[in-house]
Amino acid sequence: SAVISQKPSRDICQRGTSLTIQCQVDSQVTMMFWYRQQPGQSLTLIATANQGSEATYESGFVIDKFPISRPNLTFSTLTVSNMSPEDSSIYLCSVTKSGRMNTEAFFGQGTRLTVV
Amino acid sequence: AQSVTQLGSHVSVSEGALVLLRCNYSSSVPPYLFWYVQYPNQGLQLLLKYTSAATLVKGINGFEAEFKKSETSFHLTKPSAHMSDAAEYFCAVSDYQGGKLIFGQGTELSVKP
Numbered sequence: 029s030a031v032i033s034q035k036p037s038r039d040i041c042q043r044g045t046s047l048t049i050q051c052q053v054d055s056q057v058t059m060m061f062w063y064r065q066q067p068g069q070s071l072t073l074i075a076t077a078n079q080g081s082e083a084t085y086e087s088g089f090v091i092d093k094f095p096i097s098r099p100n101l102t103f104s105t106l107t108v109s110n111m112s113p114e115d116s117s118i119y120l121c122s123v124t125k126s127g128r129m130n131t132e133a134f135f136g137q138g139t140r141l142t143v144v
Numbered sequence: 145a146q147s148v149t150q151l152g153s154h155v156s157v158s159e160g161a162l163v164l165l166r167c168n169y170s171s172s173v174p175p176y177l178f179w180y181v182q183y184p185n186q187g188l189q190l191l192l193k194y195t196s197a198a199t200l201v202k203g204i205n206g207f208e209a210e211f212k213k214s215e216t217s218f219h220l221t222k223p224s225a226h227m228s229d230a231a232e233y234f235c236a237v238s239d240y241q242g243g244k245l246i247f248g249q250g251t252e253l254s255v256k257p
Contacts, residue, residue, distance in 0.1 A: 059243070070234060071234065071245075072247070073246075076244060120187060120188070122245075136187055137186060
């Protein structure tokens, strides 16, 4: 399994500011992903965090708005830049580990962001 | 491209009744399919997964799902609902193990006493 720690767990931010969310895993993982869950909606993948290189963004998400870092195999950050109320969501970090058995995706508890 | 459709955003059952949550998928490659549960203010927990082995998959908390290729479905069932099953359930598809997940819209399950 993998234990994921996300910080902060929640925050209330002023529009126009930026927030950096941290994702720390207790062991080395193969893949790290960032998802967004808007109020009352499902999860949408923002990007795949690649170790030592630029993240791979999904359609509709850009690096200038959601810069991502992944300096090693256990840590990643997602920044939500120049926030507006539409950015109010839960942001979740997810990781997968390849092993002898089937691979499973694990999720952090999420960061609940409110932009006012 | 892959997609998932969950039929019914809200499902309500009585305690002890059958739970059936519907999921249909679209995939151009053999899919990996997952069901996750999300309790209020918590992250996602894996219930079960289909990874091209047995078509009937058993998961945690008494849940199971059957992969039906001809119907492109992966419905989640539980013979007898418990109050603690009340939560949001998400069906998801991936094109390979460990890959990114495409989620359905979610189904909120309510259990009445």
